[in-house]
Amino acid sequence: MKIPTPYLMFLGDAPDQLAAKTAAGVAQWRPEWCVGQLRLDGCQADLGLPDKTLQEAAEAGARTLLVGVVNQGGFFNDDWSNTLLAAVDLGYNIASGLHSKLADVPGLADAAAAKGIALFDVRHSTENFDTGKGHKRTGKRFLTVGTDVSVGKMYTSLAVEREMLSRGMKATFRATGQTGIFIAGEGVSVDAVVSDFVSGVAEQLSPDNEPDHWDVVEGQGSLFHAAYAGVTLGLLHGSQPDAVVVCHDPGRPHMRGTPTIPVHSLTETIDVNIAAGRLTNPDIRCIGVAINTSRLSESETADVLGAAEAETGLPAVDPLKNGVARLVDALS
């Protein structure tokens, strides 16, 4: 079931802009779905959207209150709870990316049932999944992979979907994490799924499709991350991509969270992903590199992208600075 749009973005009492990172991603990629933002006293985040009350946003058509913010302490405090209960009373659906569940807010589940509206805890899927089958499916699939975690895989996938659609290609972004789910309106947080079902979930996320349709799957983790490589491998096998792009942040001193493990090279990352991906799609190939150069000067950026092209023999871009046209060109 898709999350009904448009959204009113709830920022609560976010202590800074970073706490509203998820909401900011949604506002960036789906501005047409965001009718406004609702901020409580002390909120230090701002999405640049008009501030609206629950009543005002409802009148503007908002159908879901989106909790795309990290709260302080990880639970719903009284101010938040009162806002959520008032939203349900006005007929809003509620979608949350928090670890705590909406049903843990006293009275909220009963109120939602009485009103006939839906509560979406996107980190906690209630769907039933099957284990992976490994069968080849019709249609084409694209997946972002990474040298590390948090290197721009979601951003790159969304940029590729946008570029494909702008060319009149058939493409659908497939979300595998919470921000992506809010942006797509649907999807599954694969890292919150029972491990036996990760590749099965990936298969369900990108089902049979028209021969010229591209599922653009949001990658997760890295095959070289000691904590998350299993999630990455299950997603790779289930997505059975025809094409991957390797995403990279050149500023990492080591793998994020594991100081003893170095970041592997682009070619090592490509080789291990291609070798593993061949299990479910022998035709898998890497078609390019996406590098986050946000901390680099113009000349440093040119050096880094040039070095990546020389190392891999593939087009290398910063999706934010250069766009991804050269990556989509490389698909044909």
Added chain:
Amino acid sequence: MKIPTPYLMFLGDAPDQLAAKTAAGVAQWRPEWCVGQLRLDGCQADLGLPDKTLQEAAEAGARTLLVGVVNQGGFFNDDWSNTLLAAVDLGYNIASGLHSKLADVPGLADAAAAKGIALFDVRHSTENFDTGKGHKRTGKRFLTVGTDVSVGKMYTSLAVEREMLSRGMKATFRATGQTGIFIAGEGVSVDAVVSDFVSGVAEQLSPDNEPDHWDVVEGQGSLFHAAYAGVTLGLLHGSQPDAVVVCHDPGRPHMRGTPTIPVHSLTETIDVNIAAGRLTNPDIRCIGVAINTSRLSESETADVLGAAEAETGLPAVDPLKNGVARLVDALS
């Protein structure tokens, strides 16, 4: 918390011997923990243990009723429920390997709380886990890996633990699946853990230990299985083994459950496991091969083991027919 021993093995109305495979594994590896078996009308399985009533087994010292059988339909029928409730009334703890939870038996959770006994659903861990850290731990670790699923990884690990202990070595079997948990009295079903935590669970299962102590970890799945490779990789990274043995069944026409995917060679399996395992333990090496030759004649067995040794340059044994002394020899 360990499952209290000894056990009374509950076989219910198992339709055949295969349905009691889990119980049979426990009876084979921990006969000293099995005071008897309890079979309902129509049970077609037999562990070769004395049949005992709940009362008789309790008097013989049994502390846990072990449900090591697949029931028909996947839920607890009335006959089973009555037995479980009667067991709690007599002070038994109950341990189950079924997908359905013991707490779903009407009245059982309340009865257990009133009696102060424990219900163990070994497929559904209630522990809190952390994500993997990738830090090197003290002590030595051994892990079984496989060309496919169900190729004797648990059996081989248990045989290696037994051989080590018989030589006076320090060794502890670490269980990662339901049968193994009953045999160890503790452990975690890693394929039932949320995917984000698989390598973290593996780290917790084999914590820091004495320099000459071996954790003998039960392997799961295969890096070449389209459904389960992610679980296998997380377990490999978290276990950070110093030594692996590759387990193999020479009779497979293809990977179990995925007819389009062939079984990879022993050397391919070793290479991909060693390459992946180096992320968390650069000193990982494969020290041997364990082959299930149960369907082969004596001369076929000799041929298969000889070919495996020629292919890999490592000792190859059938743990059941030959024992695993040559594998343990290869560790030093």
